[in-house]
Amino acid sequence: MGSRWLRGCLAAGLVLMGFSSQALADGFTLEGKPKVAFLYFDAKNDGGWTQSFEESRGAIEKAMDEKIPYVEKVPENAAQIRPAAEKLIARGYNVIIGTAFGYSDTFKELAGKYPKVVFLNAAGTTNGPNLQSFYGRTYQSQYLCGMVAGAMSKSGKLGFVAAHPFGVVNWTINAYEMGARLVNPNATLTVVYTGAWNDPVKERAATEALIDQGIDVIGQHVDTPMPQIVAQERGVYATGHHRDMREFAPKATLCSSVWVWSKFLVPELKTISAGNWTPEPFGAFPSIKEGGTDIACCGPAVPKPAVDKVMAERQALLDGKQIFAGPLSDRDGKERVPAGKVLADGDLWKMDWFVPGVITQR
Amino acid sequence: MAICEFIVNWAGGVPATALPYALAALGLIVSERAGVLNLTAEGLLLVGALAGIGASLAIADRPWVALPAAVLAAMAVGLLFAGLVVLLRVNQVIAGLAVVFFCQGLTSLLGTLAEWQNHPISGLGKLIVWPLSELPAGTHALFQQDGLVYALLPIFYGVHRVLFKSMTGLRLRAVGEAPEAADSAGLGVTRYRVLAVVAGSALIGLAGGYLAVGGTKMWFGGMTGGRGWIAVALVIFARWRPWRALFGALLFGCIESMVPRIAAAGISVPQYFILMTPYLVTIAVMVWAGRGKGGADLDEPGALGRPHVREERR
Incomplete structure (x- = not known):
């Protein structure tokens, strides 16, 4: 009984220690301020999916107090996604938000190539230490x-x-x-x-x-x-x-x-900006409450x-x-x-x- | 009764579905009968569709503004294609594909720049003409069609007459069968080919305009969804004959119009099998059409795909 209690205590302590050290070691922290940019899958005025991101962009700009650029009509193939993303990264953007299922694999590859950049992808399926897919319930x-x-x-x-x-x-x-x-x-x-x-x-x-x-x-x-x-x-x-x-x-x-999207993305970007961000292992899946x-x-x-x-x-x-x-x-x-x-x-x-x-x- | 209603509704939907295929295939036949292999349909449909919507939004929301605009825009692009393949003698397959890609990019760009996307128009209305309107009310779904549907038969008859019963048609076909002989007989091969391509493009543009003005009544980038390629296949199936193309288009329209209706009627059949049937039937009919008597090769215009260079020996 006694030893079990002691073990419990020890385990709890270890977990606590592990938690704090893990947070320092494993949570993702950007170098410098977040600079956000969007890759749109279709035209910004497509009347549906892409336009919903375009409409959230203004609110995010306001909340994050920065100008957020976008690239329109980036089709779902690596040869088009890669240069668009890399051009933004070269210009100092360190949070790239994609908007298509078909970006999943290329974003995974880019996330490995640019470990200091955060990648978020709507309707995506891939995740990683600096990559998180998201979709609404x-x-x-x-x-x-x-x-x-x-x-x-x-x-x-x-x-x-x-x-x-x-x-x-x-x-x-x-x-x-x-x-x-x-x-x-x-x-x-x-x-x-x-x-x-x-x-x-x-x-x-x-x-x-x-x-x-x-x-x-x-x-x-x-x-x-x-x-x-x-x-x-x-x-x-x-x-x-x-x-x-x-x-x-x-x-x-x-x-x-x-x-x-702004209801989900603004708090998420604030969390990323605060440092020690841990992406959801299977992607973020916000409900009505969390936005999306x-x-x-x-x-x-x-x-x-x-x-x-x-x-x-x-x-x-x-x-x-x-x-x-x-x-x-x-x-x-x-x-x-x-x-x-x-x-x-x-x-x-x-x-x-x-x-x-x-x-x-x- | 329910089954009767189902059939009437289904049959009523067939002409509108078949019309773009029929007109586009007819346009391709005119061009290919003059010996110019034409793969531009998918692109020209988009051009026609965008021009139709664009004219409705920018000038007046009337079909008699939109459809001529669609025709003229497609003729302009057809002239470009004719310039490439007839005057500059670029490979017709490559030029055709290039025109399709060009049109896909151009229409998508123009649609975005002019903000023609996502603005519904009132477009082409349904009408029921006199003797048919006197039939029992239950059959109205069958005869209530867009105005252009009623024009389809005269258009086909007219093109058939010109191609096969007129001197112009004889010359046009001669240019497509044996341009050297036609040239020696004093026919302007270049002139006939350019005119055939442009006239064919007009018909494809009309088909595209109808897709947008009579169908979706709104512009969406890439909205033709591969229908131009089906028209290209229809031409081969039809062995370059207008009435057969109309039959093929109707067959295709019957199936395509049936697909959503089966689901809407709550009949459980495998989803992807149903979506596959139009293509399955196309292949089946092509196999059937191609059997015996040397197949489709016999009907193919003799100089199809071959540029004509005077004095050049072959």
């Missing part, structure tokens, strides 16, 4: 959008235009349907995958096909506002993604799942009680409510999350199952 904001959709649908049939069937997209679909069922327990969600992030012609065809099936609220997770525009033409409702889509379809857009994603709610068509309900649920999420909490079964009845458990982040990223009410191709 979009299932939270899409869950809230699903609630709005469920409240506004007369037929109870919702549609969703999605890009590719993988985790990031599938979790928004599941959360959307779970949000809708919170309001209308019989709501169904029919999903059309276009197989592309940016093919407005296919997105239009998909949206029209859904509306022809009697669907009266369209959700989306693609890179263009096409689903909203078609919804407005056809006189039905839609919910947006990336940015507030009222800009393109003021009548049809009920609400949008939006990126609020949120709901832009709501258009004039949504009645006050529905808005209040959504906002109350948003508050619950801020207070720590989990969406993918057990008991949760998929549409085939297989249990995916046992009671009392919450779906782990790793399982989110590889989500390939759907909750009851979601209708997709296999």
Whole structure:
């Protein structure tokens, strides 16, 4: 007993010591002031993903009290990313923020080559001592959008235009349907995958096909506002993604799942600037509370009680409510999350199952 | 009833899907019948699309402003291509690819500089013409089409007449089959080829303009998504014949219009198999079209891809 207590004490002491020495040795500290620069994947006014970063840039400039340059339209290949990043580094920029999944490998390589520079990459998959990927918990904001959709649908049939069937997209679909069922327990969600992030012609065809099936609220997770525009033409409702889509379809857009990058990046950059920064080993994954994603709610068509309900649920999420909490079964009845458990982040990223009410191709 | 509605809606979506393929393939046929191998469709579609949206935003949001603008812009680029391959005799494959890359960069740049991105236009509206509008309401989805859809048949008929029933067409095809012989007969090979390329480009530009003005009603960089390459394949499938190209485009339109509808109707089929079907069918039809009678080679214009140099022995 005594020796065990002693060992416990010793271990605690060691941990404490280790912690402090590790913090000094392993935490990343920039040499000098942080000088931040962005690499944009598309045009800064692309109306969606890239524009959301451009809109956060001003707020970050203000908070960090520095001018933040950007390079637009850096496509997802090493031969284009490398020179763009290296030119910025040569000019003294020591925090490079990328904005694409396809930058992952090149950023990993650059992070090794430039150990004194911090690399942050949105939607990336690689991490390291001076490299951190980040992405928002979009299932939270899409869950809230699903609630709005469920409240506004007369037929109870919702549609969703999605890009590719993988985790990031599938979790928004599941959360959307779970949000809708919170309001209308019989709501169904029919999903059309276009197989592309940016093919407005296919997105239009998909949206029209859904509306022809009697669907009266369209959700989306693609890179263009096409689903909203078609919804407005056809006189039905839609919910947006990336940015507030009222800009393109003021009548049809009920609400949008939006990126609020400055809310995440400003504190993160301050932490980096303070020194001893330890990047998340599997990337940062901020929720509505920490910034990254949120709901832009709501258009004039949504009645006050529905808005209040959504906002109350948003508050619950801020207070720590989990969406993918057990008991949760998929549409085939297989249990995916046992009671009392919450779906782990790793399982989110590889989500390939759907909750009851979601209708997709296999 | 549900199945009837499904079929009517699906069939109603086919012409709009098929039209860009049909017009682009027709444009390529005109050019290739004169012996100029033309791979520029993907680029010209983008040029037409951007010009259509640009004219709508900058001049007036009317289809009769947008579509001619698309045609003229594509003709200008077509003239550049013709200058490269007919006058300077650059390799036609390389020049074609270069024009595509040039157009991809140029349209993306201009779209950004002029801030034409992300501004919706009202574009081409649907209309239902008289005798068809008297049919039962359930069939309206089938006949409610963009104005340009109704013009498609006359355009095809016109091009077919010019190519195969007129002296101009005979000469144009002669230039494409045997430029030396045509030259000895006193035909201006250069003139015919330049005109054929420019006229073909006009049709491809119209297709691009339609994609933007009738389809997306908004400019997105790279929005054609490879449709120009499908038009290039359609030309080979059609063996350089207009009506066959129209048939091929309709076939392709049927499948492409079906793909999202299957998902929207809640029919569970493997996702990637469905997305693959248009290409699978293209290959299957090409194999079918190519079998027997020496295959497609027989129909290929004799001097396709070969620059004409007077006095040069081959």
